[in-house]
Amino acid sequence: MGKVSMTVNGKAVSADVEPRTLLVEYLREHLRLTGTHVGCDTTQCGACTVHVNGQAMKSCTMLAVQAEGADVTTIEGLAKDGKLHPMQASFKEHHGLQCGFCTPGMVMAGIDIRRRHPKADEKTVRHELEGNICRCTGYHNIVKAIMNAEV
Amino acid sequence: MYQFEYHKASSVDDALKKLGGAEDGKILAGGMTLLPTMKQRLAAPSDLIDLAGIADLKGIKVDGKTVTIGAMTTHWEVHSSKEVQKAIPALSDLAGLIGDPMVRHRGTIGGSLANSDPSADYPAAVMGLGATIKTNKREIAADDYFKGLFETALEDGELIVAVSFPIPKRAAYQKFPQPASRYAMVGVMVAETPSGIRVGVTGAGPCAFRVPEMEKALTAKFSADSVAGITIPSDGLNADLHGSADYRAHLVTVMAKRAAATIA
Ligand SMILES: Cc1cc2nc3c(=O)[nH]c(=O)nc-3n(C[C@H](O)[C@H](O)[C@H](O)COP(=O)(O)OP(=O)(O)OC[C@H]3O[C@@H](n4cnc5c(N)ncnc54)[C@H](O)[C@@H]3O)c2cc1C
Ligand code: FES
Ligand code: FES
Numbered sequence: 293m294g295k296v297s298m299t300v301n302g303k304a305v306s307a308d309v310e311p312r313t314l315l316v317e318y319l320r321e322h323l324r325l326t327g328t329h330v331g332c333d334t335t336q337c338g339a340c341t342v343h344v345n346g347q348a349m350k351s352c353t354m355l356a357v358q359a360e361g362a363d364v365t366t367i368e369g370l371a372k373d374g375k376l377h378p379m380q381a382s383f384k385e386h387h388g389l390q391c392g393f394c395t396p397g398m399v400m401a402g403i404d405i406r407r408r409h410p411k412a413d414e415k416t417v418r419h420e421l422e423g424n425i426c427r428c429t430g431y432h433n434i435v436k437a438i439m440n441a442e443v
Numbered sequence: 444m445y446q447f448e449y450h451k452a453s454s455v456d457d458a459l460k461k462l463g464g465a466e467d468g469k470i471l472a473g474g475m476t477l478l479p480t481m482k483q484r485l486a487a488p489s490d491l492i493d494l495a496g497i498a499d500l501k502g503i504k505v506d507g508k509t510v511t512i513g514a515m516t517t518h519w520e521v522h523s524s525k526e527v528q529k530a531i532p533a534l535s536d537l538a539g540l541i542g543d544p545m546v547r548h549r550g551t552i553g554g555s556l557a558n559s560d561p562s563a564d565y566p567a568a569v570m571g572l573g574a575t576i577k578t579n580k581r582e583i584a585a586d587d588y589f590k591g592l593f594e595t596a597l598e599d600g601e602l603i604v605a606v607s608f609p610i611p612k613r614a615a616y617q618k619f620p621q622p623a624s625r626y627a628m629v630g631v632m633v634a635e636t637p638s639g640i641r642v643g644v645t646g647a648g649p650c651a652f653r654v655p656e657m658e659k660a661l662t663a664k665f666s667a668d669s670v671a672g673i674t675i676p677s678d679g680l681n682a683d684l685h686g687s688a689d690y691r692a693h694l695v696t697v698m699a700k701r702a703a704a705t706i707a
Binding site: 294310311312314333334335338341347348349350352353354355357358360401404405408420421422423424 | 444445446447448449451471474475478479481482483491493495519542543544545546548549625
């Protein structure tokens with residue numbers, strides 16, 4: 293066991309964890325932030341996407357100890373003062389979800405895409421979403437939501 | 444995932460000391476290959492030595508002749524570097540084709556080359572551009588580096604520190620992504636380097652290789668037509684449900700043609 297400290301959704305947190313604890317396990321099981329999902333064992337689905345120091349990363353393929361000192365944002369950290377983040381609002385507006393399982397990862401990836409491509413067109417969004425899989429295969433509206441979010 | 448001890452290295456020497464002191468230690472770079480393998484219990488190192496805290500291993504340096512990239516530089520940093528885009532646009536393009544944005548934010552050039560996956564992209568760049576792998580012990584020319592399936596010239600306790608690419612006169616990379624994984628089914632880097640024309644291939648064989656016949660033909664006349672008629676033998680090439688060895692051999696010619704066409 294070793295102590296790990298980081299900032300999650302603006303709050304300083306720390307805990308004793310085993311080195312093998314994944315960041316996603318730390319978020320879900322220690323901090324009870326269960327919005328971040330696990331959909332695969334192979335780093336392919338993107339359901340676990342969070343932001344670490346402002347960049348989208350797959351929290352299932354990062355050890356909690358690797359995030360020591362980092363600034364982490366999860367889906368729970370997006371809404372401010374009861375108001376949805378523009379990307380969340382756009383997913384709602386464009387029906388960017390069906391069962392909702394992939395949605396937190398899609399929203400986190402979507403924000404990251406628009407951060408790097410403020411005017412992303414459809415082709416760019418589709419290419420950039422390569423690491424996020426929707427089992428309901430609702431990509432069309434997800435792409436629309438990401439392109440049209442007023443971020 | 445099995446239990447292991449985690450160590451943060453503060454310098455290359457510190458990493459080597461910790462690696463030497465461990466029973467079955469492994470270096471951790473971006474973790475994009477190592478951690479999935481451990482999650483599936485296909486690997487069980489006793490200790491992980493994390494290079495992330497070593498500032499010397501990060502960053503990109505460009506002088507008149509070479510681009511030198513620290514081992515811990517991420518695919519995203521290589522892709523988005525204005526200096527790389529200017530000096531070797533083909534290398535920036537290639538880095539942007541690796542995996543997905545989240546993988547590019549963490550995966551590193553050193554980790555990719557140490558791993559030498561048969562269908563990884565960087566090996567085509569190292570081979571095609573005639574790069575040099577710099578380790579804590581020595582400098583290894585691309586031609587001497589790739590040895591076989593997941594096998595390189597690296598010895599036990601040898602760390603990649605940086606990779607140095609001579610700036611080519613022109614270069615282009617063309618990748619045919621495997622439809623499921625998006626790794627390179629076949630990827631070809633064609634380059635006119637200071638030491639001549641080179642053609643580096645990944646995905647087709649157990650490790651990256653050159654195609655001397657194509658290099659000769661392009662030297663005689665640099666055009667897509669020069670390579671269009673050259674086929675490589677399919678003996679020993681990779682075959683899986685996505686593509687036979689013959690199909691891969693054919694793709695080498697097609698990708699080489701496309702790469703040459705973009706810069707001819
Ligand atoms: C979903 C997904 C898609 C991907 N798609 C592609 C793709 O299209 N093309 C592609 O090329 N790659 C792809 N990759 C692999 C990716 O590029 C990895 O980042 C890379 O192969 C490993 O680099 P890493 O920094 O993550 O290394 P790690 O996983 O940390 O390490 C890999 C190996 O290298 C060793 N090692 C690491 N650094 C050093 C060093 N400096 N010196 C000596 N040994 C070292 C480690 O001990 C380990 O054995 C993909 C990965 C994933 C998860
Ligand atoms: S759970 Fe992380 S990529 Fe699938
Ligand atoms: S909405 Fe169901 S997995 Fe994407």
